[in-house]
Amino acid sequence: MTATLELLLVGFGHVARRFVTLLDEQRGTLSRKYGLTIRIVGVATRHGRLILPTGLEPSAVTDRFTHFLATVPAHREMRTTPELIADVAKRRPATRDGRLVVVETTTLDIKEGQPAIDHVRAALSNGAHVVTVNKGPAAFAYHTLDKAAEKAGRRFLFEGAVMDGVPIFNLVRETLPAVTILGFRGVVNTTTNYIITEMELGEAFEEALRAMQVAGIAEADPSLDVDGWDAAAKTAALANVLLEGRITPQTVEREGIGASTAVRAREARTRKRRLKLVARAARVRGGVQAGVALEELDESDVLANLEGQQNALVLHTDLLGEIAIVQRGSGLTQTAYALLSDLLTIGTGVTGRTLDGRSRS
Ligand SMILES: NC(=O)c1ccc[n+]([C@@H]2O[C@H](COP(=O)([O-])OP(=O)(O)OC[C@H]3O[C@@H](n4cnc5c(N)ncnc54)[C@H](OP(=O)(O)O)[C@@H]3O)[C@@H](O)[C@H]2O)c1
Numbered sequence: 190m191t192a193t194l195e196l197l198l199v200g201f202g203h204v205a206r207r208f209v210t211l212l213d214e215q216r217g218t219l220s221r222k223y224g225l226t227i228r229i230v231g232v233a234t235r236h237g238r239l240i241l242p243t244g245l246e247p248s249a250v251t252d253r254f255t256h257f258l259a260t261v262p263a264h265r266e267m268r269t270t271p272e273l274i275a276d277v278a279k280r281r282p283a284t285r286d287g288r289l290v291v292v293e294t295t296t297l298d299i300k301e302g303q304p305a306i307d308h309v310r311a312a313l314s315n316g317a318h319v320v321t322v323n324k325g326p327a328a329f330a331y332h333t334l335d336k337a338a339e340k341a342g343r344r345f346l347f348e349g350a351v352m353d354g355v356p357i358f359n360l361v362r363e364t365l366p367a368v369t370i371l372g373f374r375g376v377v378n379t380t381t382n383y384i385i386t387e388m389e390l391g392e393a394f395e396e397a398l399r400a401m402q403v404a405g406i407a408e409a410d411p412s413l414d415v416d417g418w419d420a421a422a423k424t425a426a427l428a429n430v431l432l433e434g435r436i437t438p439q440t441v442e443r444e445g446i447g448a449s450t451a452v453r454a455r456e457a458r459t460r461k462r463r464l465k466l467v468a469r470a471a472r473v474r475g476g477v478q479a480g481v482a483l484e485e486l487d488e489s490d491v492l493a494n495l496e497g498q499q500n501a502l503v504l505h506t507d508l509l510g511e512i513a514i515v516q517r518g519s520g521l522t523q524t525a526y527a528l529l530s531d532l533l534t535i536g537t538g539v540t541g542r543t544l545d546g547r548s549r550s
Pocket residue numbers: 199200201202203204205233234235236237270294295296297304322323324349350353405406407408409520521524
């Protein structure tokens with residue numbers, strides 16, 4: 190069976206723009222292997238909302254939206270973004286047969302995960318699936334949104350919230366049946382790992398941070414990275430999903446990095462140790478204990494050898510001991526891939542194919 194998925198893009202910054210070019214690059218594979226065609230039916234950002242009733246090819250969206258922003262006079266849209274999501278979902282026939290997907294890539298809000306949580310809720314309650322790379326929904330409201338998705342018979346997927354396209358949530362959900370995750374530790378923030386390793390080599394803090402901003406990898410507000418908030422949000426998301434935690438980024442003990450971290454990092458290196466910003470969480474009696482802190486690690490530790498933009502997560506399990514997942518390169522393509530892989534999970538559900546492209550009998 191073949192199908193057309195309709196996408197409403199909520200947020201159209203670095204990640205979403207790379208996502209639409211990736212959809213174009215993968216067009217042949219999507220069609221041949223998965224029987225899927227993609228149409229963009231709307232783009233909503235703070236500065237403008239463009240609804241595309243007949244849908245547009247992914248390749249045409251960036252130019253069309255840029256032209257729209259440049260030519261349409263000051264934005265007079267009165268609806269909030271959740272209202273717009275609800276309206277689009279109600280109008281599109283694709284919603285009824287589970288072919289409308291809201292792609293949520295708005296800015297991370299570390300205080301309460303909004304407005305992303307409201308975007309996810311509006312999508313699910315009006316019959317759309319959601320894929321997101323925003324950490325807020327899983328870090329602040331995972332259990333509520335997961336229940337809402339189940340009730341609606343739709344998917345709420347967020348693989349890119351942690352370690353970009355490297356499967357963490359999918360890995361545990363799809364390939365580790367009967368395994369209990371007891372805890373984890375990891376280096377999960379690319380910007381701080383890059384800065385620490387650059388400072389070990391003599392680079393200044395501000396220069397290293399600027400490189401991450403130029404690459405579109407640092408958060409829009411870079412203090413979210415350097416103060417440890419991004420790592421705390423990922424820790425909360427991982428703990429809520431994998432450890433059945435009920436925590437938020439605010440309840441994660443947190444430490445960040447600064448220019449003075451350089452001295453500690455270089456000094457540790459002279460003793461054959463590496464300084465890393467480590468995220469940890471474990472099941473404890475009555476809940477989950479979680480924290481983000483600078484730790485000196487022995488050179489033999491898998492986390493100690495992560496250079497530059499590399500990330501890793503070590504899962505502690507009951508049946509398999511430790512499982513380490515290492516990401517050797519991260520960037521916008523990897524984050525956009527996370528959205529693509531979640532989209533394929535939804536798309537193959539619609540067409541009745543498996544992820545290796547076969548028909549489900
Ligand atoms: N960049 C990465 O490498 C990376 C990696 C993993 C995860 N993420 C996550 O992905 C998300 C997007 O990152 P990004 O780098 O693409 O950010 P970005 O370039 O700053 O883009 C954010 C987009 O969200 C829009 N937006 C913000 N509030 C909105 C609202 N209330 N309604 C509609 N649109 C809204 C912005 O609109 P305007 O343009 O009108 O302001 C902008 O288009 C963030 O949550 C981030 O944490 C990013």
